[in-house]
Amino acid sequence: MNSPIVYDKGIFREAALNLLPEIYSPEKGIYHYRSMAKTNYRGYLKEDMVPLKKYFYVLRPLFSILWLEKYGTAAPIEFEKVLSLVTDNQILDEVNLLLERKKVSEEKMLAPAIPALNRYIENQLSRLEDIKVPKTDRNSEMEQLNGLFQAVLKNN
Template identity: 30%
Template sequence: MKETILQSLAKIEEDFDVKILYAVESGSRAWEFPSKDSDYDVRFIYVHKKEDYLTIDQMGIGKKRDVIELPINDLLDITGWELTKALKLFRKSNPPLMEWLRSGIVYYEAFSTVDKMKELSKEVFAPNSCLHHYLNMASNNFRVCLQGDEFRIKKYFNVLRPVLSAKWIEKYNEFPPLEFPKLVEVLLPEGELKNEIHTLLKRKISGDELDFEPKIDVINEFLNEEISRLREYASTLQVDLPDLTPKLDQLFRDTLKEVWE
């Protein structure tokens, strides 16, 4: 499959006249709970030629799109962000982008840009905004997916992962790892809750994720209590971050020089 992904990325470079800097897996495979029929969620960062930036219209305005999206099929979901878009989101500690930088499945990496972003990631990390992101994700999925008497196994992980990610931020004041089993192992004590989650994880990976099941009270109670508690904690955080714009401007200029000269 990696060869298919690399061929798709090479065609993107040719079709759009760009250079790809970095491409990773961003979905359930990176979270270490894929099902047998899980697709591949490929995310990448790319850069245009220097002259494409030296215009009166910046990227993202009008026809100058700052996103490349291939048509989604049953196997592949491929989306990329243009570098200045990525750096502006990076400056805000954007959680999806921060996850890309921590993916354990890297399909492609060229040039030094992403390594430099990783070096700066601790400086841009904003625990309050990341907490709000994960808690909003957890709350919305909890309300929509887990309020009935039955559920699909897959839906529990759409709430458990962001809740545990938020707990990691609270405990360690750092961006959480992507790997769901690590979150469970480090953050949860031995007992009924952990056992039930391990059982769900095994069933999801084996292909039971779309089966309807009675809700699991110990997990529902944990999620409900943790979302409320973590929201209260997040409301107390006040974090002042340094303005990294000059560093990111220089990183952008250095990238153009490294890639195209």
Template identity: 35%
Template sequence: MIKQIQNKLEEIEKKENVKIIYAVESGSRAWGFESQDSDYDIRFIYVRPLEFYLRLDKTSEVIEWQLDNIFDINGWDIKKACQLLYKSNPTLLEWCNSPIIYRIAPEFEHFRNISKQYFIGKSGLYHYLKMAKNHYAKYGQDEQIILKKYLYILRPILCCQWILEHNTNPPVRFETLLKYYFKGDLLEIVQKLIEEKKKMTEKDLIDKIEIIDSYINAQFKILNEQVENFRDIPNNNYDEINKLFLKYIKN
């Protein structure tokens, strides 16, 4: 599969006339709880020739390459990536910290390094709490739930806890968060869910588990207040990102 992915990246470069400087896995495979039929969520950042950035007309900053049962492939232009870095976009920051890297150009290492300087805890907290609530809202009153949804709810809750405690990007791997925050029965139950998910399909249902539901509801009450009261100081200096952007498009 790695070879197929590399071939697709090369195909994108040729047909779109871009240079891909970073490509990673995102979603369940990066988080460490993919199912048997999980697709490959491939995300990339690319640079176009200099004249593209000097045009007066507005041009697309996104390449949506493929979406089917096997691959979900899309990428962002370096200009868009730099703008989102300034805003501490949580999705971009997860890409920067993905444990599964398909390609990384030497010059992109600096981008990953300075991403830590532009982290805004409040942005991450709002993002992850909203994500958890949206997933839970669909199943709150049902007796059964799609197994993966439990993990899709628990992971962002733990990401919120990490940000509140450390004010840094949370680990991408769910297992890291799980072992840091869970102990005893709850840890064992969730670890079993992860193992079960790897044997099941994306749509398989399970009966809801009381100890997990109680934990989720309790955390929502706690996090609502903590997130609203959280304060941090964003980095409002564009200089470092501007230098980075100019370096990429001039090379």
């Protein structure tokens, strides 16, 4: 729904976007992104030679957590927007180099692991292991989602 590419301009997208701030749970988002980053890091980036593209499968979720922590809203899809929250210049430099390498490399290209990024990832995963996220009261979310579903069915 947050994609800059709009595939459907019908009632569902507009109504769902209006509903999103009321039902989105930053708590669940943080746990989801943490799990995604942890799984992809352990699965792909703990070797000497790694698929460079997989760094983005770990970094995007970690940067999305930064967004959730700062704004408490659903993270944007665009990588540049979540990257804008990173303040460590060494990490920014490494990510920008990685973006350039990704543009000119083959899809499944293996390259040496990037120690600075691996340290950053491990530090973030460690920090997030004990994170205490304020719980949000979203008791009516299913009712609201069911109402949206029924409204879309009536209009189609």
